Amino acid sequence: MKSLKLVVLYSIKSYKGPDHTFPGVEQWRIEGETGGENKGKNMKAVVKIKKGKGFVEYKEMPRPQITEDEVLIGVKAVSVCGSDIHIYHDEHPNWPPMIMGHELSGVIAEVGSRVKNRKTGDRVVTETRTKSCGICLYCETGKPHICPDKRPLGIGVDGAMAKYVAVPGKLIHRLPETIGFVEASLCEPLAVCVHGLIERTGINAGDTVLISGPGPIGLICLQLAKAAGAYVLVAGTSRSADLKLKRAMELGADEIIDAGKENVVERVKKASGGYGADVVVEASGAPLAIKTAFESLRRQGKLCAMGITGKPAAEMPWDTAIFKAAQVTFCFSSSWSGWETGIKMLERKQINLAKLVTHELPLEKWKEGFEAMEAGKAIKVVLIP
Ligand SMILES: [Zn+2]
Ligand SMILES: [Zn+2]
Structure with a gap:
């Protein structure tokens, strides 16, 4: 048995696929779609196409291309947030056109050259505070989540209601093996609650x-x-x-x-x-x-x-x-520490997020999910791309 384990480990380490990813990553990819070789390919996504009430469509969008500071996440689950419903009705700030969705879990599919400590195949969740400037009062005092320049994922930049999403590597939090992807897609509201109720x-x-x-x-x-x-x-x-x-x-x-x-x-x-x-x-x-x-x-x-x-x-x-x-x-948004505390409590089973998920739907049924949330028939709807 021991020698078999060694062989497996060796083969993973020595594997160099077409995009230098580990073989374990392939299982969640759709047929023929691998890292670098399919750049520019399209994917279906839930998109807010312009300002105003409604204007959300399920349509073809180009697959995101990462910069050297970003990672590409293969989305495993994306949860519908109350603010998504408000964005649908234009009652929440939003910057269309953009792919919606900011509550996600997934697996890293590609890593930018300047991203440290991340590799393809990592199970992850992500903060949503993209485009924080890094030099204002808030950023410099450890509060980049309230930076005025922030354009949140799925609200100000392309989000996760799609097969893939590009995210700055520094926003990623590692997801322990014991936490399932569906419940993990609720880590963002968990982090918001830890920050708002416990920390503030x-x-x-x-x-x-x-x-x-x-x-x-x-x-x-x-x-x-x-x-x-x-x-x-x-x-x-x-x-x-x-x-x-x-x-x-x-x-x-x-x-x-x-x-x-x-x-x-x-x-x-x-x-x-x-x-x-x-x-x-x-x-x-x-x-x-x-x-x-x-x-x-x-x-x-x-x-x-x-x-x-x-x-x-x-x-x-x-x-x-x-x-x-x-x-x-x-309270709004979440701190880095809110994420870490939330994930720790989830791993220790002090928090149960799975019990909030009433609907698990394929991504193309997004509208059904939005309607169930609005009608009060759902607690959390999780979409699977
Ligand atoms: Zn949310
Ligand atoms: Zn700032």
């Missing part, structure tokens, strides 16, 4: 936490709050009761609240000795839920704002926030 808002053992909105962000924050030692209530609309609130219970929520039938503020007060929540995560973006979020907060409580309203101006109970001396943290 802060949560303590024993805290009473209200999660407002049991979508993917809410259900990930629920698990992070549980891992941090909090008591967690999750509130959602009656529409979400059957699927999402039920899933919240399965993922460890201490209490669930159907906001269509029950008084959320009273339930939170009851669970917190009459004070209100130490931390509220507002992950719905719904006007009534935003109001309830502030009302549920205790004095000097912390509100972690994650839900997009899709409107130019949202109503906020300003005076309630003042007289509670509320600490409000608005």
